[in-house]
Amino acid sequence: MASDTSVETLAAQLLQAVDGLIDWRAIPEDVRRKKYSIVSKRVAGIAKSAKSLDEFLERFLKELAGDALFVSHNKAKQLKDILDQVKADKKCEEEVLQYIKRHPYLSVVAYAARIEEGR
């Protein structure tokens, strides 16, 4: 049963939106091949010390993208929309952050599976 408001889905959508801002073509092939493995370890490391969702996303994007940011209006809007949806409810924001902290690898599994299925 798909549910767009489940904490699992929101966490996956957020990470997916950040992934969309990165110009993966500018990243070396050998790194790209291990993309999700690398991303999951980064998410785990950053989430551990992040005090807020904003801080987590900012650091995640910075560490992952480096100079390889590819921000289009459309992609930025996707991130903003999902972030607005999450932040509209303080409790929901906290739950999503806690979920990513507790399940960093699973969060990446989820967003990688969503990308694979073209969601």
Next chain:
Amino acid sequence: MLKEYFPISVLARTEKESTIPFLDDLSHHMMVVAAANLATGSSGAVLASLLHDMFKGLMVWRAGVRGSNYWLHFSTKSGIYEQLIPSSIEVDAKQVASFIQKHHDSQDNPIRSVENRQGLVTSLESKLILDQVPGKTKALVIKLSGRYRWLLAFYINQVLKQQLTDRYSNTLREILAVRNVIYHYVPANLERRYSDIDNCLEALNPGALQVYRDGDSLHITLPVLRLPRQMMIAYGEFNALEQTEDSLRVPFGEALSLMAFDGATSGKAKLLYVDAGFTITLDQSVQTFLNNELKGRPHIAYSASDIARSLEGTFRGSYRCSFCGEEANSKLPLRNTSRFTSIHVLLDPSLYVCPACAVGYELEEQLRREHTYFRIPMPALVSKIRLRPEYDELTNFIRGDNYLMSLSGEMWLQILSEVWYQRYQQRHDASYLLDPKALMLPLEVEFIPQALYPLLHAHKKKFALESSLASSLVLPASVKDIDADEFQSIRRSYQHLGVSADSLLKRIKQIYEPQGG
């Protein structure tokens, strides 16, 4: 999606007062009662035991009332059971019918003697066997005070199950001239409003329910109301557990024995098996193990008897084993001591070791040489049970998510784990792997597979001593182990995300990096 379920079938019993269900299957319950009656040598008692609850799947439970004088789970009509037994089966059909129809009343009834309060079935279901061996069972006692002992105990248990399979099969052949018992669960497409079993049976074709023999196998049909599809559970002389989407073959040894732990402080376990009139000793199991498993391997300086005594904790020696603390009387020259992380062992490569740990040590060395990825499936954890929607009239009858764990049901949890790992190795049915469920009508059981991994982690260290046997895992992984909590989170993600099971499983493999495939 019914195909995702592993077929278990029909709930056998509930606790009398609370009506909370015991997790055990109907066919298994009848097989256990029959095995306990093998000791009587009576073909009538054994066949009656194999059939006695065969109409339980037709019982329409009603809220607050299960059984009463007018609503029994067996037929009281004369001639019904006699009709089911063909003349080709040499048995007194009248006696069989009498045993079945009086199995709740008569004191000297062979079925009742197994099912009564002091009997085998109640003992197993109440799980109150920590300090005593239940009636109609035999037990081999083993002491699990060290990790090498666990490793050895697992192998001895496997050997015992094979020995039991042969012995039960031979005994059954002597009594009923068959080696396997095959239960066919079949949907009974009846209207729901029937007053009693006999009323139901009138609407069924009795010819289709007749017991029959085909070669070495006895076939028994179990009609079940609202069963979604036909299923088969066979007990017999099989080498290993085998399952398909709609069938399961369980070796007798697996179905009629179990490892029961005495509790954390004693460190003892019992390898219990149903008493069918024969005895298998620990010495015999150890001897078979030495002949089969360690054949051609470095010489074990101890006799089967010494190893058996050591395993059960009665071996006498003047020293203490460096691995488990049990009594020992000779030193074992250890190879590859650099693999040990214990300073004590590193400084003295020749230590006093008890016979059981000496064999455990050799086993570990053997497995390491063979690079065997080694896993001991443990009984699955039940994370949720729920009433199937088509049985909604039982809402008041089956109380919420409660269930009682029974030792006899533990076999099913063990099987659920084993089947899950078989399917995992075959990468079979991703949706089942991520969200495993089983049917035990009228319930749906959600479970988490569990296994011990005694030879895990660092390849250059003593695996058995370094790994934690106390905690079960679903899958060990390089990046993050998948334990029960993580597995539940994965299951929830699968249920909520709406992505396909195949892509989720593929990414789990890529990101978690589970060990051993």
